[in-house]
Amino acid sequence: MTSIVSLDIETTGLDPMNDAIIEIGAVKFNGNRIEAEFSQLINPGRPIPQMITQLTGITNEMVHKEPPIKAIIQDFADFVGDSPVLGHNVRFDLSFLRRQNILEYNDIIDTYELAAVFLPTASRYNLGALGQLLSIPFPATHRALDDARATRGVYEKLIRKAGELPIDLLAELVRQGDRTDWIGSFALQQVLRARSREPIQARKALHVSSGPLFEKPAGKIVIGAEPENGNARLDIDEVSAILEHGGPFSKFFSSYEYRPQQLEMLKAIARSFSEGQHMLVEAGTGTGKSFAYLVPAAMWAMQTNTRVVISTNTINLQDQLINKDIPDLREALGIDLRATVLKGRSNYLCPRRFEMLRQRGPETAEEMRVLGKVMIWLHEGGTGDRNEINLNQSPEWDVWMKISAEDEGCKSETCLSRTGGECPFYRSRQAASIAHLIIVNHALLLSDVAAGNRILPEYNYLIIDEGHHMEEATTGALAFKVNQYDFDRLIHELGGLNSGLLGRFLIQLQGILLPSDLAAVQTTVRQVSDLAFKITSLNNQFFEAVDNFLTDQRDGRPMGTYPQQERIQNSTRTLPSWDLVEEIWYDESEELKEMLNLITGLIRAGSPDEENSNEELEDIIGNLATVASRFSEISSNITSLVSKPDSLQIYWIEKQPTSNRITLQMAPLHIGPLMEKHLWHQKTSVVLTSATLTTHGEFDYLRSRLNADEADELALGSPFDxxxxxxxxxxxxxxxxxxxxxxxxxxxxxxxxxxxxxxxxxxxxxxxxxxxxxxxxxxxxxxxxxxxxxxxxxxxxxxxxxxxxxxxxxxxxxxxxxxxxxxxxxxxxxxxxxxxxxxxxxxxxxxxxxxxxxxxxxxxxxxxxxxxxxxxxxxxxxxxxxxxxxxxxxxxxxxxxxxxxxxxxxxxxxxxxxxxxxxxxxxxxxxxxxxx
CATH class of the missing domain: 3.40.50.300 (P-loop containing nucleotide triphosphate hydrolases)
Incomplete structure (x- = not known):
C-alpha cells in the first residue's frame, strides 16, 4: 500500500495572494499505521486577526519567535515526498502551499468530495460536522495537526464505507469519475484495486425506494374536493371532546395540557369547514395551533371523504406535521388517516433522466459529484425526494435540474412505460390523490393555482399555517431572475454539431432518418449553432450596456460594499443610457425568436414515431424542449423589463460588489388579487393562521395585503404568563x-x-x-x-x-x-x-x-x-x-x-x-x- 499524507494549514485569512500560513500540520500514514507526524508554527510576518486567534487559539505571541515559511517549507516538502496528499477542501490548502512551489504533481484526495458522495444525506460537510457524524474525536480549536488527524479519521471511515459497496457500483463510480477531473477519483481507484479479484457483474439499475406512503391503503380510497353529502357538518361537541379533559388526547399524551385557547381555535375551524366560511386566526405562542387545526381537518376529511390541503412556509413545520403530529393524531384517535407531503416537480428525481445521465456519463466534476451522490443515495434506499440529500446551491442544483422531474413534457404514461411507474413525482401525485391531508408549502400553493392546478389534485378546503409569510413566499415563487451566467449555461447546454444536446441529437438520428433528411437536420443544427454564437456575442454587449447604465446611475463612482439595485420604471426607459440597452436587446430578441423557431422545427423533425421508439432520443428532445422553454421565458421577461412593462410587475437590476454579477429581476406588485381569484373566491373554506397576523390588535393590514375582505377573524392570546x-x-x-x-x-x-x-x-x-x-x-x-x-x-x-x-x-x-x-x-x-x-x-x-x-x-x-x-x-x-x-x-x-x-x-x-x-x-x- 502507498503511504498517504494528511495535511492541514492555518492562515491569517482566505486569500492565498494576500494572506499567509501560520501553521502546518501533517500525518503520514499507511493503512492503520501512522508513520510520522509534522507540526510547525510559522511567523506570517503580519498580525494575526482576532477572529483567527479566536478560531485557532494561535496568538501573535505564539508565532513571534517561530521561523518564516521560507525557512521550513523544504523540510515539509521532503516530509511529503511524492505521497498522495489528503485534505479537507484540500484545494484551499494547496492554493497556499503551491505558491511556495511544492506539491505540484502529487495525487490529491479530498475528504470533502468523498463525503459529498458517500454521505449524501449528511446535513453538513465541514470537518467538525463529519467528525461528529462519524464518531471521530474533534478538538474545540482549529489547530493544523489536530485537523490533519481528524481528516485522516474521516478518510478511513469513508474508504471503509466505499469498500463495503457492491463491486459493480464501486466500479461504475470509478469509471464515471475517470471521465472528468473529479478530485475523488484517485481514492476510489485504490479501493477498487484492492478488491480487484472480485468479479464485477453487469451494470445494474438503481431503484427508487417506494417508502411506506405508497403501500396500498385500507378503507375508502376515492377522495373528493367536496363532501359526498352536501349537508355534511361536524358535531362541534364531539370534535371538542377530543381535546377536553378525559378525552383521547389527555389519555394518549402523558404531559398533556388543556388549553382553552386551543379548544376555541378548534371549534372555530370546525364551524368554518361545516359552514363553508373563510377565517383568519391569530393564535399566540403556546396555543398548540397545529393540533387545533389538525383535529378538525382530520375529522372533516374522514367523515366527509374530502381532502384538506395544509400549507406551511417552512420545511421544519412540514416535517413536524408529517413525522410527529399526524402520526400522534392517528394513534391517539385510532383512525386510518392518510397524509402526504407534495412538492414541486423539481424536488423529485426522474429515474428516466437519471439513467440517461448514467449512460452518457458526466461531463464535469459537478455532474460526477451529483451522479455519485445520487447513486449512493438510491443504493441506501433513497426515495427520490431532493430534500433528503445535501446539494450545494449553485452548480449542484444546476445538475440536479437535469435529472429532476422538471421535464414538463413527461406524462404519467411515459413514466409507466419507461420506469414502471417508479417516478417519485408521479408516485407522490398518486399518494396525494388518495390522501385525506395533503401538506404543501406556500410557494407551491400559489404557483400551482397560478399555473392552472397542474400539480395539486382538486381541493376546496385549505389551511394556511405561518400565514404571515404568504405574501413574501408567493412573491418569491412568482418572481423571475436571470443573469449572464444563466444565458451562457443554456447556450453551452444547447451545444452545436459536435457537442451538447444538439450534438447528441444528431448522433441519435443517424440510422433513423434518410440521408437527405439527416442532411437537412444537420443544416438546421448548423443554423442554430451560428445563431447561438451571435446571441452569445449580443448578450455580452447587452450586459455590458446594462453595466454602463448602472455606472451612469451611480455617476461613475466605484461600487460600494452593498449591491447596487436600480428599479426600472417608465422614467428610467427615457434615459439616454437606456437607449443602447433597448437597441441591443431588440436585436438579441429577434435572433432568439429565429433560434427558437428552428429548435421547434428540430423537435418536430426528430420526434420518433411508435415504430422507431428511442428512449435516449426522447430524453434529448425533452431536454431541448426544456431549454427552448427557458429561453422563451427569459426573452419574454427581459422584453417586459426593457421596453414593454406590465403595470402589475416590479422590475429592477442588481449588481453584486464582489463578483460584479448583474442580475435582471421582476416580481409581482400585488399577490392579493391572485389570492382573491384563486383562493378566497374559489375555495369553500380557507383558514389562515399564525402567531402574528395583527398589528395593534387589528387584522386590517393583513386583510388589505391578501385581499381577505370576506374572512371572519379570531384573535387568541397566549396561555403563557x-x-x-x-x-x-x-x-x-x-x-x-x-x-x-x-x-x-x-x-x-x-x-x-x-x-x-x-x-x-x-x-x-x-x-x-x-x-x-x-x-x-x-x-x-x-x-x-x-x-x-x-x-x-x-x-x-x-x-x-x-x-x-x-x-x-x-x-x-x-x-x-x-x-x-x-x-x-x-x-x-x-x-x-x-x-x-x-x-x-x-x-x-x-x-x-x-x-x-x-x-x-x-x-x-x-x-x-x-x-x-x-x-x-x-x-x-x-x-x-x-x-x-x-x-x-x-x-x-x-x-x-x-x-x-x-x-x-x-x-x-x-x-x-x-x-x-x-x-x-x-x-x-x-x-x-x-x-x-
Whole structure:
C-alpha cells in the first residue's frame, strides 16, 4: 500500500495572494499505521486577526519567535515526498502551499468530495460536522495537526464505507469519475484495486425506494374536493371532546395540557369547514395551533371523504406535521388517516433522466459529484425526494435540474412505460390523490393555482399555517431572475454539431432518418449553432450596456460594499443610457425568436414515431424542449423589463460588489388579487393562521395585503404568563440610531456587559448583516475574556447548525439577522436574554418595498409600520417558548420611547413586566430578573 499524507494549514485569512500560513500540520500514514507526524508554527510576518486567534487559539505571541515559511517549507516538502496528499477542501490548502512551489504533481484526495458522495444525506460537510457524524474525536480549536488527524479519521471511515459497496457500483463510480477531473477519483481507484479479484457483474439499475406512503391503503380510497353529502357538518361537541379533559388526547399524551385557547381555535375551524366560511386566526405562542387545526381537518376529511390541503412556509413545520403530529393524531384517535407531503416537480428525481445521465456519463466534476451522490443515495434506499440529500446551491442544483422531474413534457404514461411507474413525482401525485391531508408549502400553493392546478389534485378546503409569510413566499415563487451566467449555461447546454444536446441529437438520428433528411437536420443544427454564437456575442454587449447604465446611475463612482439595485420604471426607459440597452436587446430578441423557431422545427423533425421508439432520443428532445422553454421565458421577461412593462410587475437590476454579477429581476406588485381569484373566491373554506397576523390588535393590514375582505377573524392570546416570565427592558439613554458612531459604541459595550452579567445565553437580533459583522468583531475580545463563545450567522455553518451549537454551549451568544427573527425555538435556560438591536423596518430603497409603498397614500403608517410591527412580534416570540421559560427582552432602539409609533410596537406584544432604564442598569436588572 502507498503511504498517504494528511495535511492541514492555518492562515491569517482566505486569500492565498494576500494572506499567509501560520501553521502546518501533517500525518503520514499507511493503512492503520501512522508513520510520522509534522507540526510547525510559522511567523506570517503580519498580525494575526482576532477572529483567527479566536478560531485557532494561535496568538501573535505564539508565532513571534517561530521561523518564516521560507525557512521550513523544504523540510515539509521532503516530509511529503511524492505521497498522495489528503485534505479537507484540500484545494484551499494547496492554493497556499503551491505558491511556495511544492506539491505540484502529487495525487490529491479530498475528504470533502468523498463525503459529498458517500454521505449524501449528511446535513453538513465541514470537518467538525463529519467528525461528529462519524464518531471521530474533534478538538474545540482549529489547530493544523489536530485537523490533519481528524481528516485522516474521516478518510478511513469513508474508504471503509466505499469498500463495503457492491463491486459493480464501486466500479461504475470509478469509471464515471475517470471521465472528468473529479478530485475523488484517485481514492476510489485504490479501493477498487484492492478488491480487484472480485468479479464485477453487469451494470445494474438503481431503484427508487417506494417508502411506506405508497403501500396500498385500507378503507375508502376515492377522495373528493367536496363532501359526498352536501349537508355534511361536524358535531362541534364531539370534535371538542377530543381535546377536553378525559378525552383521547389527555389519555394518549402523558404531559398533556388543556388549553382553552386551543379548544376555541378548534371549534372555530370546525364551524368554518361545516359552514363553508373563510377565517383568519391569530393564535399566540403556546396555543398548540397545529393540533387545533389538525383535529378538525382530520375529522372533516374522514367523515366527509374530502381532502384538506395544509400549507406551511417552512420545511421544519412540514416535517413536524408529517413525522410527529399526524402520526400522534392517528394513534391517539385510532383512525386510518392518510397524509402526504407534495412538492414541486423539481424536488423529485426522474429515474428516466437519471439513467440517461448514467449512460452518457458526466461531463464535469459537478455532474460526477451529483451522479455519485445520487447513486449512493438510491443504493441506501433513497426515495427520490431532493430534500433528503445535501446539494450545494449553485452548480449542484444546476445538475440536479437535469435529472429532476422538471421535464414538463413527461406524462404519467411515459413514466409507466419507461420506469414502471417508479417516478417519485408521479408516485407522490398518486399518494396525494388518495390522501385525506395533503401538506404543501406556500410557494407551491400559489404557483400551482397560478399555473392552472397542474400539480395539486382538486381541493376546496385549505389551511394556511405561518400565514404571515404568504405574501413574501408567493412573491418569491412568482418572481423571475436571470443573469449572464444563466444565458451562457443554456447556450453551452444547447451545444452545436459536435457537442451538447444538439450534438447528441444528431448522433441519435443517424440510422433513423434518410440521408437527405439527416442532411437537412444537420443544416438546421448548423443554423442554430451560428445563431447561438451571435446571441452569445449580443448578450455580452447587452450586459455590458446594462453595466454602463448602472455606472451612469451611480455617476461613475466605484461600487460600494452593498449591491447596487436600480428599479426600472417608465422614467428610467427615457434615459439616454437606456437607449443602447433597448437597441441591443431588440436585436438579441429577434435572433432568439429565429433560434427558437428552428429548435421547434428540430423537435418536430426528430420526434420518433411508435415504430422507431428511442428512449435516449426522447430524453434529448425533452431536454431541448426544456431549454427552448427557458429561453422563451427569459426573452419574454427581459422584453417586459426593457421596453414593454406590465403595470402589475416590479422590475429592477442588481449588481453584486464582489463578483460584479448583474442580475435582471421582476416580481409581482400585488399577490392579493391572485389570492382573491384563486383562493378566497374559489375555495369553500380557507383558514389562515399564525402567531402574528395583527398589528395593534387589528387584522386590517393583513386583510388589505391578501385581499381577505370576506374572512371572519379570531384573535387568541397566549396561555403563557408573560407578566411574570418576561421582562421588557427599554433603554432610555442610548444614542439615537441616527448618531451612528455613538449608537454603535453603546450597543457594543452594552452587549458585552449584558452577556457577562447573564453568562451568555443570549440571542442578538440584527436588521443588517453588515452591522452584525461589525459588532461581532468589536465584541469578540470582551466576550472571549469572559469565556463566552460567539456564534455568528454567515460564518460557514447553517442556521440549524448554529442553533445546535448554541443550545449545547455553556456560555454563548448567538448573533443573527433575518433567519433568526422567527422560527427559532430554544426553550429553557439555553436562551434567557433576547437583545433587539433595531426596530425591523424594511429598507425603503429595496425595489419591492419601494414599489409597494407607492400604492399607499401614507406609505409609512399604512405599509412600513405594520410590516415592522409584525417582524418585531416575531422576534419577541423567540424568548418564551414554554410555560416554565423566564427571560429578558432588551431593546437597544430608543425610538420605542421617542417616537409616537413606539407605543404601537409595545401594545402589539403580550403584556409583560416592563422597565425603562439606563444602559448601565440593564446588566444588573437582567441578572436580578434571572435570579443570577
Amino acid at each position: 408573560y407578566e411574570n416570565s418576561a421582562l421588557l427592558y427599554l433603554i432610555n439613554d442610548i444614542p439615537e440610531i441616527t448618531d451612528a458612531y455613538g449608537y454603535q459604541k453603546s450597543l457594543e459595550s452594552g452587549l458585552v456587559r449584558l452577556a457577562k452579567a447573564t453568562n451568555g445565553r443570549m440571542l442578538v437580533l440584527f436588521t443588517s448583516y453588515a452591522q452584525l459583522k461589525k459588532t461581532s468583531q468589536a465584541i469578540a475580545g470582551g466576550m472571549a475574556d469572559a469565556g463566552i463563545q460567539i456564534y455568528e450567522q454567515g460564518v460557514g455553518a447553517s442556521a440549524n447548525a448554529l442553533l445546535e451549537n448554541f443550545r449545547g454551549a455553556d456560555k454563548a451568544v448567538l448573533l443573527g439577522t433575518r433567519a433568526f427573527w422567527e422560527g427559532v425555538d430554544i426553550p429553557g435556560e439555553a436562551l434567557s436574554v433576547l437583545a433587539i438591536t433595531k426596530l425591523p423596518f424594511d429598507v425603503p430603497s429595496d425595489p419591492i418595498i419601494a414599489a409597494r409603498s407607492e400604492t399607499y397614500e401614507d406609505p409609512f403608517n399604512e405599509y412600513s409600520l405594520p410590516e415592522a410591527i409584525l417582524k418585531f412580534r416575531q422576534g419577541f416570540g423567540r424568548l418564551i417558548r414554554t410555560q416554565s421559560d423566564r427571560g429578558v427582552v432588551a431593546v437597544f432602539d430608543k425610538r420605542l420611547l421617542t417616537k409616537k409609533y413606539g407605543k404601537l410596537f409595545i401594545e402589539s406584544i403580550p403584556e409583560c413586566h416592563m422597565v425603562t432604564g439606563s444602559l448601565s442598569e440593564l446588566p444588573r436588572t437582567a441578572a436580578k430578573w434571572l435570579n443570577l
